[in-house]
Amino acid sequence: MLLDGHIFKYAYSIIVYMFPKDGRMTLTVDDIPKQWYNIAADIGSPDILNPGTMKPVTAADLSPVFCKTSVEQELDKTHRFIDIPDVVREAYAQFGRVTPLQRAYHLEQYLGTPAKIYFKREDVSPTGSHKLNSAIAQTYYNKRDGSEHLTTETGAGQWGSALSLACNYFGLDLTVFMVKVSFEQKPFRRSIMETYGGKVYPSPSPMTRYGKSVLAENPTYGGTLGTAITEAVEMAVSDTTGKTKYAIGSVANHVCMHQTIIGQELIAQLNELDIVPDHMVACVGGGSNFAGFAFPMIEKKLKGKADTEFLAVEPSEVPSLTKGELRYDFGDSGCITPMFKMYTLGHDFSPSAVHAGGLRYHGMNPIVSELYHNKIINAVAYPEEQIFEAAVTFARTEGIIPAPESSHAIKGVIDLALEAKKKNEEQVIVFNLSGHGLLDMVGYENYLRNRKNPAVQI
Ligand SMILES: Cc1ncc(COP(=O)(O)O)c(C=O)c1O
Structure with a gap:
């Protein structure tokens, strides 16, 4: 089908809809x-x-x-709710929360599906993704607890950008180890981190013992999130003053908990619209955006208050849930972190250079892993080419260029919506648009120039 000018063709229908209540649901600060x-x-x-x-x-x-x-929160299995400090809520407000819930009318029309598709807009954050939700919280606590310098890893650069902004906001120094393939694919992410004041090194780097050992073995190694985590943790624990700490972008329980700001806002927005979703869909790297988006509704499901199905979408190239093993493994490649019980491809797994850099992680949050093991959530994997096809379809119908990571969720949604079309069922599908793709254009460029079997015309 020819999608040229699709958005403009449907401008008229927007006016006809007269901005229905469920077109865009926002709440106040x-x-x-x-x-x-x-x-x-x-x-x-x-x-x-x-x-x-x-x-x-x-x-x-x-x-x-x-x-x-952060340690207390990571080990907390007692308190169901943790107060969000006022300073953190103020920062959330300053940086765009509450994020809108939007209906994908044009995607629905393009697919010809009776399904209603909604998406939560984490792409509107100033750094372009959900990552700021935990970056603000972790940085605030570090400042309060006496840290002066943070270290971290970043894959696509989204987490590093968010933490750079947060460190600048609260007045901490930051060193970021960025997976080398992403460092090369996404040079402007580095500029963003440096604009906020973060120091950025491609990982593996000569800055750490582990980085040097990896480079000695393979000087052209493109790196993984596991390698970058080892470097960041090594740098933090090597500071004997105790003023340097590590902050993590995903996988850990306290990060997933900070991200539940997404799912709680979403439930309030859905309540306003009187909707209970049939399906909730999000991509998974280390699991934090999926967790934050889904855990509050999973709580309802486990209490019999919702019948929603949950779908985690991952790359076929990094299939931690769908092809990994549930066992104890290290969180990093250099084996200096503790061991997590999780679906893992092995801490030495070295994925291909997929453009969804944020999904190139060997493991998965332990609670997301348990939920999958106990069949409370489902998972599916798609290859990169199908992801970019879904991304382009979304851009040409809804006008938003999604992050390649988030486009995994979009592909999952498109397939569910087409399934609903086959069955002629008016299902409600909600997904998390975890980030925008405006700094991922190298991936788009490769797809647009090389795609073998385009489903949509340009
Ligand atoms: C836009 C975006 N979405 C999703 C992810 C995946 O991370 P997680 O599974 O921790 O949410 C990333 C990671 O960098 C990302 O940048």
Whole structure:
């Protein structure tokens, strides 16, 4: 089908709809939730193990790595809700929360589906993704707990950008180890981090012992999130003053908890519209945007208050859930982190250079892993070419260029909507648009120039 001028063709229909109530649902700053939801208190979470003793980690084991409050939150399986400090809520407000919930009318029309498709707009954050939700929280706690310098990893650069903004906001120094393939694919991400004041090194780097050892073995190695995590943790624990700590962009339970701001806002927005979704869909890298988006509704499902199905979408090139093994593994490639019980492809897994850099991680958040193991959520994997096809379809119908990571969710949604069309069922599908793709144009460029079997005309 020819999609040229699709948006303009349907401009008339927007006027006819007269901006229906469910076209774009926003709430006010006062509606920013006052607490995060800690699902571990409801359904538990597998213990994290100290690889030296193979016993559950203690706060003392984690405190050289994370600040005190991050450690407490990571180990908390008791408190169902954790208060969001006012300073953090103010920052959430300044940087665009509450984010809109929007209906994808034009995508629905293009697909000819009776399904209603909604998406939560985490792409409107100033750094372009959901990552700021945890960056603000972790940076605030580090400042309060006495840290002066943070270290971190970044894949696509979204987490590094968010943490750079947050560190600038709260007055902390930041060193970012950026996976080398992404460093080369996305040079402007580096500029964004540096604009906010972050220092950025391609990983593997000569800055750490581990980086040097990897480079000695393979000087052209493109890196992985696992490698970058080892470098960032090594740098943090090597500072004997204790003023340097590590902040993590995903996988850990406290990060997933910070992200529940998304799912709680979403439930309030859906309540306003009187909607309970049939399907909720998000992409998964380390699991944090999926968790934040879905956990509050999963709580409702587990209590019999919703019948929603949950779909996690990952790349075929990095199929942690769909092809990984559920077992204890290290969170990093250099084996210096604790061990997490999770679906893993092995900590030494080296994925191909897929453009969804944020999904190139070997493991998965332990609670997301348990939910998948217990069949409370489903998962599916798609190859990169199908992801970009879905991304272009979304751009040409809804006008938003999605991040390649988020485009995994879009592909999952398109398939569900076409399934609903086959069955002629008016299903409600909600997905998390975890980020925009305006800095991912190298991936788009490659797809547009090389695609073998275009489903949509340009
Ligand atoms: C836009 C975007 N979406 C999703 C992800 C995946 O991360 P997670 O599974 O932790 O949400 C990333 C990671 O960098 C990202 O940048």
